[in-house]
Amino acid sequence: MPRAPSTHDPYAGRGQSRDQERAQADHRLYDYRWQQARLAYLAEHPLCVMCEAAGIATAAGVVDHIIPHRGDRVLFWDRGNWQSLCTEHHDSAKQRMERAQRK
Template sequence: MPRKPMKPCKHPGCALLTSGRFCEVHAKQHAATVLSSTEKGYDGRWRKAKKKFLESHPLCVRCMKVGELTKANVVDHIIPHRGDMNLFWDESNWQPLCTRCHNRKTRVEDMQILYKY
């Protein structure tokens, strides 16, 4: 059976080929930066707030802009909170999205470079 093709390491500037996301050199470095969903703030309190928000905002705002009515099942942070708990819990920074719209938005955001000065 053919093996999965090797891909370049996802660490910026590293061209080593790997079968995973990161090469052996960078895998340990990135494992320490990955937090669980609970550590990011997505706990029982979040699940309750999300449920309440989606009950009062049941439709995807992006689909509505193009005239479609799609049930929202994701509460998206309009401005990515990046660990800022004040921004995380700010309901004015929340929007209801369907999974398709949320995945598109997240993919675009993940392609952007985040500069930290």
């Protein structure tokens, strides 16, 4: 009797989803090389761009990817896609903008 072709699921039995796998890949991008690049970028661009646009000088503590890289290494390392943000703007305004773009 013929059998149905098997379907290959590389995640079967591994206990993790594709989203978890992608999150782990993203995490690997934030290594020592990133920490050094981040510190150099913040030294060159020390103020939050969103605060500056409002006429306020606030020290930046986060290097944000303007276009979310979603694991794309080329986009991740594209310095033209980086901006300095204060923690408040990164954790609130920027996150709201990204959620709105996903809808």
